[in-house]
Amino acid sequence: MPNRTKPEPQQDHSQHHFDILVAPGFVLLELAALVEVLRLANRVCAHPPFTFTYRSRTGGPVESSSNATVQTEPVPAQPNANYLFVIGNSDPDQPQLSLGRIVSDYTFRGAQVFLLAEAASRYIDEKGADHLATHWENASFLRERGAGFEAKLSIATEQGSVVTCAGMEATTDVALAVIGRHISGAAKMTVADIMLHENIRDFSSMQPFSGLRTTATGDEKLDQCIKLMQANIEEPLPINQIVDLLQVSNRSLERKFRATFGTTPNGFYREMRLAKANNLLLNTTMSVREIGLVCGFPNGFSSVYKRFFGMTPFVLRRKKRRAEYR
Numbered sequence: 001m002p003n004r005t006k007p008e009p010q011q012d013h014s015q016h017h018f019d020i021l022v023a024p025g026f027v028l029l030e031l032a033a034l035v036e037v038l039r040l041a042n043r044v045c046a047h048p049p050f051t052f053t054y055r056s057r058t059g060g061p062v063e064s065s066s067n068a069t070v071q072t073e074p075v076p077a078q079p080n081a082n083y084l085f086v087i088g089n090s091d092p093d094q095p096q097l098s099l100g101r102i103v104s105d106y107t108f109r110g111a112q113v114f115l116l117a118e119a120a121s122r123y124i125d126e127k128g129a130d131h132l133a134t135h136w137e138n139a140s141f142l143r144e145r146g147a148g149f150e151a152k153l154s155i156a157t158e159q160g161s162v163v164t165c166a167g168m169e170a171t172t173d174v175a176l177a178v179i180g181r182h183i184s185g186a187a188k189m190t191v192a193d194i195m196l197h198e199n200i201r202d203f204s205s206m207q208p209f210s211g212l213r214t215t216a217t218g219d220e221k222l223d224q225c226i227k228l229m230q231a232n233i234e235e236p237l238p239i240n241q242i243v244d245l246l247q248v249s250n251r252s253l254e255r256k257f258r259a260t261f262g263t264t265p266n267g268f269y270r271e272m273r274l275a276k277a278n279n280l281l282l283n284t285t286m287s288v289r290e291i292g293l294v295c296g297f298p299n300g301f302s303s304v305y306k307r308f309f310g311m312t313p314f315v316l317r318r319k320k321r322r323a324e325y326r
Contacts, residue, residue, distance in 0.1 A: 016182055017052065017080070018051070018083045018085060019081040019085070019111075020035070020052055020053065020084075021057075021102070022056055022072060023056070024062055026065065027087060028068050029171070030087045030088070030116050030168065031064070033172040034085055037172060038052055043279065043282060043283070044191060044275055044282075045278065049182050054071065054072045059072055079105055079111060082112070084113045085114045085116065086113070086119040087116055087119070087167075088120065088121075097118060097119050098126065099115075099119065111161070114163045115163070115164050117167030120133065120135075124164065131157065133152040133153065133166055136153055153206055154207070155170040156170070156174050156203040163203075172197055173205070176200050184271045184275070186272040186275045194279075225265065228242055229269050229272055233295055253265055274295070274308050277291050278309070281313050281316055282320060288313045288317075289301070301313070
């Protein structure tokens, strides 16, 4: 019987567009958290998967609560985006946060809408629903106004096409979850590592005042395994050695990776090393051979890279140089 190997996973080269709607006095932290996740994901992937447009109700410059100004385009009559993120401000009564028609226009055309903090609380107040999330300060505000329901205190709640979110620093977790639908688990974790974002929380995680998750993935053994992989990029550890160190079985570890990342431990480890290699290719002057060595590919790096990303490292660098000189 010939020795057959599984083909490398094919990467999704399509782009996914985000419209980012800001209201006067928007929270700059929330905007930056979303945009930086998208920017870094584009940086670590060979084919940038995300585009975005800043929007407001009427277009033009919009000033944040910290006096930074963003130039925006008006919301289109017929939106053509995969996602709409609405960045809140410090005033749930801000008229521009009343977005019922805009939300409907986007969801009607297949987009998923994410409402952050005050934008979420305004939507909750108008809908009169108690199964949606907002920042705990806004939940208190709703109670003080005599709302006959309680907003949820998880960092986000997904109800089909509309996701309500706590906002603030939890925006990073929400953005990472969304990009994780379109890029590999290893690439997503590379983005989180660059941001120094240690623990990626899922939507059901409670806001910090209510209790913290103590692990990055929700599974201590999985966390330990990923840390071992991250610490041994240049000289990858055999999976058999990793399971011995963790005192788990091969089958148990594979189940954990399948359940969380949809891939095998070996597949995840390889993608993690390739994500680092891609970052070095795009952002350093190291030679292709040097990058292969420091990422645990002493032989055949270009072939492995091409099977995964659809182009050789040399082609990627040529594309980058052309873009720089346009």
